[in-house]
Amino acid sequence: MGEGSVINLHTHSTFSDGVFGADRIVEKAATDGLTHIAITDHFATTKVCSLQEGEFEDYLETIRHLGRKYDGTIGVLVGVEVDANPDRTDLENLPIDFLNKLDIVLFEHVNERANGGADLRTVGRIASELSVPCGLAHSDLETAFDGLRPSEVAEELASLGLFVELNTASPYKRGGIAYFERAEEIIRSFRGLVKISVGTDAHRILSEVSNVGGAYAFVRRIDMIDDLLF
Numbered sequence: 001m002g003e004g005s006v007i008n009l010h011t012h013s014t015f016s017d018g019v020f021g022a023d024r025i026v027e028k029a030a031t032d033g034l035t036h037i038a039i040t041d042h043f044a045t046t047k048v049c050s051l052q053e054g055e056f057e058d059y060l061e062t063i064r065h066l067g068r069k070y071d072g073t074i075g076v077l078v079g080v081e082v083d084a085n086p087d088r089t090d091l092e093n094l095p096i097d098f099l100n101k102l103d104i105v106l107f108e109h110v111n112e113r114a115n116g117g118a119d120l121r122t123v124g125r126i127a128s129e130l131s132v133p134c135g136l137a138h139s140d141l142e143t144a145f146d147g148l149r150p151s152e153v154a155e156e157l158a159s160l161g162l163f164v165e166l167n168t169a170s171p172y173k174r175g176g177i178a179y180f181e182r183a184e185e186i187i188r189s190f191r192g193l194v195k196i197s198v199g200t201d202a203h204r205i206l207s208e209v210s211n212v213g214g215a216y217a218f219v220r221r222i223d224m225i226d227d228l229l230f
């Protein structure tokens with residue numbers, strides 16, 4: 001996949017800390033010509049307002065309904081973003097059955113010591129219980145995998161079956177350069193081994209729903225369109 005697709009697999013709605021309902025996000029994505037949009041609200045973390053257990057069914061049904069409404073126009077995926085910090089999320093008791101009803105699960109702060117994130121092996125063990133695609137959100141790969149060669153990062157991620165998201169949001173930069181651009185050498189080593197995704201982390205600005213151009217320009221430049229998740 002990849003050629004002909006325009007994906008944004010990371011957005012937040014009013015089910016967590018976003019300001020727009022999922023309907024507005026999907027409508028915007030369809031209007032702007034995306035082929036796939038995922039709603040990935042924060043899941044049961046104390047870090048921010050997030051999806052709680054009592055809301056699971058409503059969340060699933062709301063977004064599945066949008067999927068049916070937009071069938072043939074845009075693919076609508078439902079996912080969550082799991083905070084890998086065990087002090088903020090009960091990682092050992094995740095509702096696996098619910099997560100397996102989703103289309104995608106993102107893990108943030110993996111291997112990020114500054115954010116108290118669990119290490120990659122811990123997240124990989126959780127992901128191994130899931131039958132849906134799991135990946136790392138907005139990872140600062142250079143820092144998170146400091147000390148490993150690019151090929152070692154790729155092998156490690158491939159062995160755990162995790163994809164890696166290229167996130168275009170402004171917080172995910174160092175020295176004014178997006179994490180994914182900094183990590184070009186690492187991402188090049190993913191070719192054929194580790195899938196890549198594109199996400200914008202839209203929360204409060206509707207135009208961010210389709211702010212995927214920078215990531216797509218990067219993916220085309222390194223000739224890895226075929227390595228995209230969709």
Ligand SMILES: [Zn+2]
Nearest residue numbers: 010012081201
């Ligand atoms: Zn997010």
